[in-house]
Amino acid sequence: MKTCKFMFIRPVLRALQTLTMSDKYNIAFVLGGPGAGKGTQCSKIVEEFGYVHLSAGDLLREERAKLGSEFGELIEGHIKNGTIVPVEITCSLLERAMKDSKKNEFLIDGFPRNQDNLEGWNKQMGDKVNLKFVLFFECPLNVCTQRCLDRGAAGSGRADDNMESLKKRFNTYMTATMPIIEHYESLDLVRKIDATQSPDEVFEEVKKLFT
Ligand code: UDP
Ligand code: MG
Numbered sequence: 001m002k003t004c005k006f007m008f009i010r011p012v013l014r015a016l017q018t019l020t021m022s023d024k025y026n027i028a029f030v031l032g033g034p035g036a037g038k039g040t041q042c043s044k045i046v047e048e049f050g051y052v053h054l055s056a057g058d059l060l061r062e063e064r065a066k067l068g069s070e071f072g073e074l075i076e077g078h079i080k081n082g083t084i085v086p087v088e089i090t091c092s093l094l095e096r097a098m099k100d101s102k103k104n105e106f107l108i109d110g111f112p113r114n115q116d117n118l119e120g121w122n123k124q125m126g127d128k129v130n131l132k133f134v135l136f137f138e139c140p141l142n143v144c145t146q147r148c149l150d151r152g153a154a155g156s157g158r159a160d161d162n163m164e165s166l167k168k169r170f171n172t173y174m175t176a177t178m179p180i181i182e183h184y185e186s187l188d189l190v191r192k193i194d195a196t197q198s199p200d201e202v203f204e205e206v207k208k209l210f211t
Helices: 002-022 038-049 056-065 072-081 087-101 115-128 141-153 163-186 199-210
Strands: 025-032 052-055 105-109 129-138 190-194
Touching: 025 038, 025 163, 038 052, 038 105, 038 129, 038 199, 052 056, 052 087, 056 072, 056 087, 056 105, 072 163, 087 105, 087 115, 115 129, 115 163, 129 163, 129 199, 141 163, 163 190, 190 199
Parallel strands: 025 105, 025 129, 052 105, 129 190
Antiparallel strands: none
16 A cells, blocks of 8 residues: 555656746856866766756857957957956856757856856846756866966967966956855855866766766
8 A cells, every 4th residue: 555655656746846847947057267177077967967068158259259249349358358248248148048959957167257147147047047056166276277278288279278368367266256156155055076186087076966
């Protein structure tokens, strides 16, 4: 008799869960310093767990590259300076990419990066998403710097993989992004990963959060 009851409850619970989740996008924010490995790990998560990877930086670079984009110059200036593009632009690019994908599970990489991003996102997207957690790749400044310089030397083609831009990016990260991570920490939403190991070793830790 008892077994029968449980057999009935499980599928009902699952159906209920699907119903309550399906009207919202499921997202995880992915944060960490420049070169911490956000993009690398996101690709691995996509391969193994089928999320859609949206890098705010990549979306901005794409927008900048578009012929006739009214925001091209503004974006270029912020990227070189390591400062943050106004949230209305970044948030709209993210929302459009989410809609266009027709999917429901997203890794949002490199966002929100400051208070303006956080507030703008909550205003525009707060009711449309279910934030699962914030994946935080912790990596010391010297390791991050070396990785970005190596990436630049290997031909990343990025306007900001040089020492001058890096200094500014780190400054923005420490002063503007760390408080956002602390904010999510106070909500118990941060999942911290040691990002100093090799990509495969780091991914072993990442996997545990998705299984
Ligand atoms: N950027 C921004 N808003 C964002 C994400 C990126 O303004 O939400 C800009 C910012 O100038 C940043 C640059 O894009 O320094 C590069 O960001 P990306 O995420 O590509 O760098 P990463 O952290 O991956 O090294
Ligand atoms: Mg990146």
